[in-house]
Amino acid sequence: MKNIQQQEQDLLGKIALVTGGTKGIGKAITARLIAAGATVIVTARNAPEETTLPYHFIVADLSKTEEVNQLAQEINEKFGGVDILVNNMGANTFPGGGHSTLSDEHWDQALQINLLSSVRxxxxxxxxxxxxxxxxxxxxSTSSSQFPIWESTMAYSAAKSALNSYSKSLSDEVAPQGVRVVTVSPGLNKTEAMSxxxxxxxxxxxxxxxxxxQGLFNRVGGVPMGRMAAPEETAELVYFLVSPKASYITGANYIIDGGNFPVVK
Ligand SMILES: NC(=O)c1ccc[n+]([C@@H]2O[C@H](COP(=O)([O-])OP(=O)(O)OC[C@H]3O[C@@H](n4cnc5c(N)ncnc54)[C@H](OP(=O)(O)O)[C@@H]3O)[C@@H](O)[C@H]2O)c1
Structure with missing residues (x-):
């Protein structure tokens, strides 16, 4: 991979918002978009520890409607909107064990975090x-939106499947007006949270x-490449998709999973 000085600056002048951009895949996406010249706004519930940041940070809990609205208002006032919106924040923080362990509250949270925050x-x-x-x-999204594991991802996978469907609908609606909407479905990424x-x-x-x-790889049907993704690999795909290089791509769902997906799609 090229170093930061050699990266093509094809996002110069673009304003991007990356949700959940302080950790994991979101942090890697943020770094990649900055390297391509974008002005990046990051949001999360907790401010990062570093005192000087290469991006603008706005605190928000995206599971709460009013905080999503406040965030959008602040961005519209300070930056006049965004050119790139990466809805990265999402989580599977719900108990495993199948349908009987999941309460209405768990289902509601799964939908708030993994679907409705992006919709809003x-x-x-x-x-x-x-x-x-x-x-x-x-x-x-996640590869498990098409390949759910009942004992550990039931509500999460269902909410992300709804996100896939919504993403396709929205892309069809806004494509004639010049806006592209794309889904990215990562497999296992070696983030700190995953480790x-x-x-x-x-x-x-x-x-x-x-x-x-290895047990996890076996449970998801094997990962032919034999390793998890580095978040930077997922970020590289996101960078490509938001760049002018992907100008004819919309409405698609890109799986990036080291060959894990077991069927022809
Ligand atoms: N890691 C994987 O293997 C994997 C695989 C497939 C798909 N994904 C998807 O990739 C995305 C990123 O996952 P990740 O594993 O990189 O996440 P992560 O390391 O757990 O980071 C999550 C980020 O989101 C923020 N966040 C969490 N809850 C929030 C809330 N309610 N409001 C605002 N910000 C919130 C976190 O900061 P605060 O805690 O400070 O809020 C953090 O910046 C998710 O959509 C996930 O479903 C991940």
Missing amino acids: LDRALLPGMLEQKSGVIIHI SFLDNLAQKAGITMEEMT
Whole structure:
């Protein structure tokens, strides 16, 4: 991969919002868009620890309607809207164990975090894109939206499947007005959260991290490349999709999973 000085600056002059851009895949996307010259706004519930940041940070809990609206208002006032919206924030923080462990509250949270936060943010920021007749919206989904694992991702996968469907609908609606909408479905990414999740499970099961990781690969049907993605690899795809290089791409769902998906799509 080229170093930052050698990166093509094809996002110069573009304003991008990356939700959940302080950690994991969102952090890598943020770094990649900055390297391509974009002015990036990042939002999360907690401010990062660093005192000087290469991006604008706005605190918001996107599971709350009023905080989504406040965020959009602040962005519209300070930046006059965005050209690129990466709806990256999402989470599977719900108990495993299948249907009987999931309460109405869990289902409601799964939908708020993984579907409705994006729906609300798109609705608030789309008018500016439609007015300028250009813009790109990315929805970060998951390969498990098409390949759910009942004992650990039931509500999360269902909410992300709804996100895929919504993303396709929205792309059809706004494509004639110059706005592209694309879904990206990552497989397993080696983020800090993923490492501590696996470490926890390995300790409980009394096995090594490597054995735990292999067990997870086996449960998802095997990963032909034999490793997780580095978040930077997922970020590279997102960068390509928001760049002018992807000018004819809309309405698609890109799976990036090291070959894990077991069927021809
Ligand atoms: N990691 C994987 O293997 C994987 C695989 C497939 C799909 N994905 C998808 O990729 C996306 C990123 O996942 P990740 O694993 O990189 O996440 P992560 O490392 O857990 O980071 C999540 C980010 O979102 C922020 N966030 C969490 N809840 C929030 C809320 N309610 N409001 C605002 N910000 C919030 C976090 O900051 P604060 O905690 O400070 O709010 C953080 O910046 C998600 O949509 C996930 O479903 C991940």
